Amino acid sequence: MERSIVSQEWVKQQLENRQVRIVDCRFVLGQPAAGRQAYLTEHIPGALYVDLEQDLSGRKQRHGGRHPLPEVARLAAKLGGLGIDHSVQVVAYDDQGGAMASRFWWLMRYLGHTRAYVMDGGFLQWKAKGYPVTEELPSVQPATFIPQVQKHMLVSMQEVKDRIGKPGTVIIDSREAKRYKGVEEPIDPVAGHIPGALHYFWKDGLNEQGTWKSGEEQRRRFAKIDPADEVIVYCGSGVTACPNILALKEAGYQNVKLYAGSWSDWISYPDNPVERDKDAR
Numbered sequence: 001m002e003r004s005i006v007s008q009e010w011v012k013q014q015l016e017n018r019q020v021r022i023v024d025c026r027f028v029l030g031q032p033a034a035g036r037q038a039y040l041t042e043h044i045p046g047a048l049y050v051d052l053e054q055d056l057s058g059r060k061q062r063h064g065g066r067h068p069l070p071e072v073a074r075l076a077a078k079l080g081g082l083g084i085d086h087s088v089q090v091v092a093y094d095d096q097g098g099a100m101a102s103r104f105w106w107l108m109r110y111l112g113h114t115r116a117y118v119m120d121g122g123f124l125q126w127k128a129k130g131y132p133v134t135e136e137l138p139s140v141q142p143a144t145f146i147p148q149v150q151k152h153m154l155v156s157m158q159e160v161k162d163r164i165g166k167p168g169t170v171i172i173d174s175r176e177a178k179r180y181k182g183v184e185e186p187i188d189p190v191a192g193h194i195p196g197a198l199h200y201f202w203k204d205g206l207n208e209q210g211t212w213k214s215g216e217e218q219r220r221r222f223a224k225i226d227p228a229d230e231v232i233v234y235c236g237s238g239v240t241a242c243p244n245i246l247a248l249k250e251a252g253y254q255n256v257k258l259y260a261g262s263w264s265d266w267i268s269y270p271d272n273p274v275e276r277d278k279d280a281r
Contacts, residue, residue, distance in 0.1 A: 025100035027052040065261035066237035083140035093119040102242035112148025174202040174235040182276030190267040192274040205247035218251035234262040
């Protein structure tokens with residue numbers, strides 16, 4: 001099984017490889033300019049910047065959640081402008097535990113680019129190792145990115161609704177426990193979770209050092225889930241569900257899908273059922 005995670009040592013060895021594109025995905029929710037500013041200050045040599053809200057998300061509407069998927073043509077044009085086509089390997093990094101990099105990885109796979117990876121560990125760990133950083137902006141030769149959309153990787157709100165309680169499908173909520181339980185909801189207007197969803201906080205896919213757990217550790221983490229089942233993953237807005245999808249893939253699960261609109265989309269439909277833990281107030 002091919003892994004989707006590569007080491008920092010491997011990335012360091014590829015800095016002069018023109019067939020590898022490094023993508024900086026740093027972004028701070030609530031501080032939309034912070035990630036780009038951090039990139040302009042210093043980044044891995046040759047790294048190109050993509051912005052979660054400008055590039056990896058579409059325009060927010062009544063439905064679709066807080067970070068709807070970007071238009072395919074617009075994202076493809078952005079990728080082409082970064083010199084990315086299907087002939088190159090692409091590796092993404094961030095400094096948010098892999099959340100933003102995983103969103104980029106998922107979108108690349110969704111657009112049919114199978115040679116996309118996430119760098120293990122974040123930018124601060126890269127710096128701590130004494131690996132090179134620069135403020136120099138790279139020059140790239142534009143390419144033509146031709147999307148090959150993998151529709152099977154995605155489920156709609158109605159498809160999630162139709163699968164609640166059905167054998168053979170498991171729904172995973174990736175948010176922190178208090179939000180899943182409905183004890184508190186600091187971001188969205190309604191607290192709780194999709195009925196029947198299991199709770200797997202996305203950060204539990206990382207170890208104490210902030211790097212990814214091994215495939216075997218991920219298998220133990222998801223041991224209650226039958227690998228033959230369809231697994232639907234959501235979070236608040238379709239971003240931190242992606243590291244859980246990556247972790248499931250590392251554990252060997254094949255039939256894993258993203259509910260892109262996630263909780264913020266689910267609650268935009270007033271008739272959708274909401275479940276809360278009994279101790280939630």
